[in-house]
Structures are given as structure tokens and as C-alpha cells.
Amino acid sequence: MTTCKNCSFYFAVPENAGDFEAGKGDCVIEKEDAKGKYWLSKPTRNDSPSCKAFKTA
């Protein structure tokens, strides 16, 4: 099974960030509705199993 690390929506927390932790990242998905674009962000980990929104570049 693949993991969040291989997904286009996965962004690792940078090492210089205050909340850096090995393997920690955010899942950021771009959405669009009548009012325009917005982003949904939630914390995840690079070894979390991929979800059904998984996407490769």
C-alpha cells in the first residue's frame, strides 16, 4: 500500500519550522467552489496509509 509521502498533496513540515518533527507533514488539497479556490489542510504523516484522494504528480 502506498502512503501520504508519495501523494502530490503531501507537504513535509520544513526542518526549520517550529513544529518540525521527523515524518510530520500536512495534506493540502486545493478545492474550488462558486466563490473561488480554497485549500483544505490537515496534519498527516509520511507513513500514513494513503486515502481515496491520493494523487500522483
Ligand code: SF4
Ligand atoms: S491524506 Fe490522502 S490526499 Fe492527503 S496526503 Fe495523504 S494520501 Fe494524499
